[in-house]
Amino acid sequence: MATKNLELSQLTGDKTYTEIIFKQVWGKVEAYQAAHPQQQIFMMAFGDTTQPLSATVVQALVHAANRLGNPQTYTGYEDITGNPALKQAICANYYRQKISVELEPEEIFISDGAQSASVNIQDLFALDNRVAVQNPAYPSFVEGTLLAGRPLLNLPCHEQNNFVPKLPEERVDLIYLCFPNNPTGAVATREQLQAFVDYARNVQAVIIFDAVYSSFIQTTNIPRSIYEIEGAKECAIEIGSFSKWANFTGLRVGWCVIPKALTIKNTVPGELNHLWRIRHAIKFWGTANVAQQGAIAALSPVGQQECQGVVNYYLQNAGLLREGLAAIGLTCFGGIDSPFIWVKAFPSLSSWQFFDQLLDSTGIVGVPGCVFGDWGEGYLRLSALGRREDIQGAVEHLGRFATRA
Amino acid sequence: MATKNLELSQLTGDKTYTEIIFKQVWGKVEAYQAAHPQQQIFMMAFGDTTQPLSATVVQALVHAANRLGNPQTYTGYEDITGNPALKQAICANYYRQKISVELEPEEIFISDGAQSASVNIQDLFALDNRVAVQNPAYPSFVEGTLLAGRPLLNLPCHEQNNFVPKLPEERVDLIYLCFPNNPTGAVATREQLQAFVDYARNVQAVIIFDAVYSSFIQTTNIPRSIYEIEGAKECAIEIGSFSKWANFTGLRVGWCVIPKALTIKNTVPGELNHLWRIRHAIKFWGTANVAQQGAIAALSPVGQQECQGVVNYYLQNAGLLREGLAAIGLTCFGGIDSPFIWVKAFPSLSSWQFFDQLLDSTGIVGVPGCVFGDWGEGYLRLSALGRREDIQGAVEHLGRFATRA
Numbered sequence: 185m186a187t188k189n190l191e192l193s194q195l196t197g198d199k200t201y202t203e204i205i206f207k208q209v210w211g212k213v214e215a216y217q218a219a220h221p222q223q224q225i226f227m228m229a230f231g232d233t234t235q236p237l238s239a240t241v242v243q244a245l246v247h248a249a250n251r252l253g254n255p256q257t258y259t260g261y262e263d264i265t266g267n268p269a270l271k272q273a274i275c276a277n278y279y280r281q282k283i284s285v286e287l288e289p290e291e292i293f294i295s296d297g298a299q300s301a302s303v304n305i306q307d308l309f310a311l312d313n314r315v316a317v318q319n320p321a322y323p324s325f326v327e328g329t330l331l332a333g334r335p336l337l338n339l340p341c342h343e344q345n346n347f348v349p350k351l352p353e354e355r356v357d358l359i360y361l362c363f364p365n366n367p368t369g370a371v372a373t374r375e376q377l378q379a380f381v382d383y384a385r386n387v388q389a390v391i392i393f394d395a396v397y398s399s400f401i402q403t404t405n406i407p408r409s410i411y412e413i414e415g416a417k418e419c420a421i422e423i424g425s426f427s428k429w430a431n432f433t434g435l436r437v438g439w440c441v442i443p444k445a446l447t448i449k450n451t452v453p454g455e456l457n458h459l460w461r462i463r464h465a466i467k468f469w470g471t472a473n474v475a476q477q478g479a480i481a482a483l484s485p486v487g488q489q490e491c492q493g494v495v496n497y498y499l500q501n502a503g504l505l506r507e508g509l510a511a512i513g514l515t516c517f518g519g520i521d522s523p524f525i526w527v528k529a530f531p532s533l534s535s536w537q538f539f540d541q542l543l544d545s546t547g548i549v550g551v552p553g554c555v556f557g558d559w560g561e562g563y564l565r566l567s568a569l570g571r572r573e574d575i576q577g578a579v580e581h582l583g584r585f586a587t588r589a
Numbered sequence: 590m591a592t593k594n595l596e597l598s599q600l601t602g603d604k605t606y607t608e609i610i611f612k613q614v615w616g617k618v619e620a621y622q623a624a625h626p627q628q629q630i631f632m633m634a635f636g637d638t639t640q641p642l643s644a645t646v647v648q649a650l651v652h653a654a655n656r657l658g659n660p661q662t663y664t665g666y667e668d669i670t671g672n673p674a675l676k677q678a679i680c681a682n683y684y685r686q687k688i689s690v691e692l693e694p695e696e697i698f699i700s701d702g703a704q705s706a707s708v709n710i711q712d713l714f715a716l717d718n719r720v721a722v723q724n725p726a727y728p729s730f731v732e733g734t735l736l737a738g739r740p741l742l743n744l745p746c747h748e749q750n751n752f753v754p755k756l757p758e759e760r761v762d763l764i765y766l767c768f769p770n771n772p773t774g775a776v777a778t779r780e781q782l783q784a785f786v787d788y789a790r791n792v793q794a795v796i797i798f799d800a801v802y803s804s805f806i807q808t809t810n811i812p813r814s815i816y817e818i819e820g821a822k823e824c825a826i827e828i829g830s831f832s833k834w835a836n837f838t839g840l841r842v843g844w845c846v847i848p849k850a851l852t853i854k855n856t857v858p859g860e861l862n863h864l865w866r867i868r869h870a871i872k873f874w875g876t877a878n879v880a881q882q883g884a885i886a887a888l889s890p891v892g893q894q895e896c897q898g899v900v901n902y903y904l905q906n907a908g909l910l911r912e913g914l915a916a917i918g919l920t921c922f923g924g925i926d927s928p929f930i931w932v933k934a935f936p937s938l939s940s941w942q943f944f945d946q947l948l949d950s951t952g953i954v955g956v957p958g959c960v961f962g963d964w965g966e967g968y969l970r971l972s973a974l975g976r977r978e979d980i981q982g983a984v985e986h987l988g989r990f991a992t993r994a
Contacts, residue, residue, distance in 0.1 A: 185760075185762060185792060185793040185794070185853070185854050186714055186718055186762040186763055186793060186794055186795045186853040186854070187714065187715040187717075187718060187762070187853060187854050187855070188713065188714060188715065188853060188854075188855065188856055188860075188861070188864065189712060189713055189714055189715055189716075189864070190715065192712065192713065192864050192867065192868055193860075193864060195867055195871070196863065196864065196867055200867055200870060200871065201870070202669065202867075202870035203867070203870075230665075230666070232665035232666050233665045234663065234665065235660065235663065236657060236658050236659055236660045236663040237654075237657045237658045237663070238658075239658060241658070242654050242655060242657065242658035245650070245651075245654035245657075245879060246651050246654050246655065249642075249647050249650035249651050249654060249879075249883075250647060250651065252641060252642045252647065252650075252839070252840075253641050253642045253643075253644060253646070253647035254641055255640070255641045258639070258640065258641040258642070258836070259839055260635075260637035260638045260639065260836070260838040260839055261635070261637050261838045261839060262839050264607065296701055296841075296873075296874075296876065296877075297874055299872075299873070299874045300872055300873050300874065303871060303872045304872060307594060307597065307736075308593065308594055308597065309591055309592065309593060309594055310592040310593065310594055310595065311594075312592075313591055313592060324871055324872075327871040328871055328872060331712075331868070331871055331872070355590075357590060357591040357592070358591060387590060388590040388591060389590070389591055390591045431663070431665070433665040433666045434657070434664055434665055434666060434667050434877070434878035434879075435657075435877050435878060435879065436701075436874065436875065436876060436877050436878075448590070448591040448592060448593060449590050449591070449592050449593075450592070450593065451593055455593075455598075456593070458601065459593065459594070459597050459598055459601065462597065462600055462601055462605055462607075462608070463597055463736070465605060465606070465607035465608075466600070466605065466708060466729055466732040466733055466736055467704075467705055467708045467709060467729075467733060467736070468701075468704070468705050469701075469702055469704045469705065469841065470841065471701065471841060471876070471877065472701075472839070472840050472841050472876065472877035472879065472880040473839035473840060473841075474650060474654075474839075474840060474877065474879055474880065475877040475879065475880070478654075
């Protein structure tokens with residue numbers, strides 16, 4: 185008699201991020217639209233991209249599609265760890281050229297985006313391993329941990345620590361760190377990351393470093409990769425993605441770095457890398473070959489230039505939004521090295537009250553901070569990944585909120 | 590102190606299919622090539638496609654790529670359960686039109702191929718659920734079960750039962766069935782499948798039905814979907830794929846059907862479907878949007894016609910190969926409703942001995958049957974998904990094996 189997965193069934197109802205977004209947030213938006221059919225909605229809730237793929241990427245996709253239609257150039261299964269040229273380009277054009285980090289192509293595993301990779305990576309570790317997660321956090325880290333039944337420890341992030349958590353006070357085995365952070369937009373300094381790496385090496389914990397917003401870093405001396413930190417290759421896995429800087433949200437290409445030097449108890453160098461390859465072969469046969477060709481193009485010199493143009497556009501959006509919010513007396517974090525702005529609710533307002541009032545008076549839709557964890561209570565996340573005209577419209581409408589507040 | 594996943598680390602060495610293929614099979618091929626540099630190799634080991642995408646599919650990929658490059662038509666994240674038009678097309682153009690089975694789009698979940706879906710689907714069920722797998726079997730069913738730490742029960746498939754197993758004699762919770770079968774090429778009759786469905790309903794087990802080779806069925810009255818069987822919607826999940834019939838191996842699009850009527854202990858209708866949606870949102874954000882547009886095109890009337898042409902080509906390959914093998918006195922199974930031929934080794938030869946002799950004398954490379962499970966010992970799997978000229982060349986070279994044997 186088959187029985188259901190209890191961890192999974194406990195995540196239903198209003199307990200997961202997407203359920204809350206699609207039911208509660210969307211439900212409120214629909215009710216608002218029904219009540220105010222003339223009012224424009226400014227959707228700044230989702231971290232979804234809105235700008236087209238770069239011309240170079242489109243050209244590569246078209247070329248790849250045509251090659252698949254030609255008997256002379258057709259290819260079937262891609263290498264299970266990803267297109268070799270893409271792994272090479274990530275090492276050469278991203279890590280070496282942009283960040284001065286040396287990695288080998290065998291240390292790169294192409295994924296179908298950071299979402300899957302960051303959660304599935306837990307499969308490398310024993311089920312009783314304790315997982316530390318920033319709070320607030322990108323919800324999948326928490327939900328993936330609960331789904332696997334692993335013990336979860338929160339690392340509070342708040343204004344007092346500039347949204348960079350203290351080292352864990354209890355024993356932990358895995359530590360998720362995300363910088364630039366989703367949802368707070370915070371970044372961590374070299375010294376702060378060094379402290380985490382030193383800690384991880386000391387206790388043989390593994391850091392899972394989510395670096396998907398690294399291309400948004402404008403502040404000098406902020407590390408773009410955990411591997412800029414001494415000793416990180418021995419204790420850290422890094423998750424990267426083409427989603428936000430190359431507008432690949434729908435194309436699904438990301439990567440995961442498992443350095444050969446990474447070791448934990450009872451493992452030898454290279455072993456975790458090898459185990460991840462085995463896991464790929466059993467549970468994942470790679471992401472679309474056409475999309476991988478697009479990713480190679482995005483990493484070409486002209487591709488990177490085009491994509492950086494879009495990143496700058498999103499960052500300008502964020503700047504306009506920050507100014508608009510500040511002008512009505514709201515305190516904002518993030519939005520400088522990140523497309524996310526973490527807005528502090530007016531005193532005595534909860535996240536949901538702030539969400540309601542902002543929607544009611546301006547048509548702007550964010551995500552209540554409490555959805556990202558208890559420590560997000562009293563905040564709202566706004567995404568600047570929208571179209572410029574919507575950002576500008578939202579800023580104009582903010583005046584109505586000021587009047588009411 | 591992080592510790593490794595013991596189930597995963599027990600699957601290293603020569604214990605997984607891809608490791609055996611890439612090390613042992615490939616190692617022997619390389620050694621043979623070094624010793625016989627003039628001899629042509631006929632690679633018939635992998636189930637990889639070799640024919641180009643259909644013109645309609647290529648056109649759709651190009652169109653989709655261009656739309657992503659246009660600010661007016663760009664889209665970001667796809668629906669997490671898949672493009673609605675694709676789910677609709679699978680219901681209307683595949684299940685209703687080809688098989689006379691009625692399903693709702695909400696019962697379809699688009700995946701990145703059958704590989705991931707067929708293994709990950711175990712996440713719906715409790716870790717102590719016992720899993721029955723055909724032996725020989727597609728290796729991921731076994732490896733995915735071992736990786737999850739679930740108890741495994743073998744269902745022997747051999748000539749005496751026409752490679753269709755008997756009902757389990759011990760209590761099981763999940764039953765993998767694959768028809769047309771990989772590796773044996775066997776199909777199951779309506780009556781045989783009805784017995785499994787009745788059994789599953791009786792003991793509240795769930796059948797995971799792998800139907801990825803259904804488009805290869807030529808024999809009349811052989812079911813193409815488990816849902817052709819009465820009561821199957823209450824006890825079966827079906828896995829489909831575009832890989833083999835539309836040559837999508839590299840594009841990564843498949844699907845999984847979780848009928849709303851499917852229930853197990855302590856669940857209500859629709860609950861498992863809902864849980865799988867939750868699991869998608871946590872661990873998987875869908876496969877490439879461009880590839881999904883290609884899949885929609887493959888299901889259009891002209892797309893299906895073009896793709897069926899390629900299926901027929903592969904089936905003609907299989908026919909030629911079967912004839913060639915029979916001509917030298919070898920007994921073959923499969924290859925009629927399947928691109929796979931299951932060749933019986935000459936008496937007293939093991940799978941690996943047969944593999945070696947065939948390679949040595951003809952340059953033909955198969956997969957030793959024992960790699961698919963103990964009951965595959967004494968057989969060899971050959972794939973007819975190759976190019977016609979290679980199939981013809983292989984058939985000509987078979988004469989050399991005859992002489993030697």
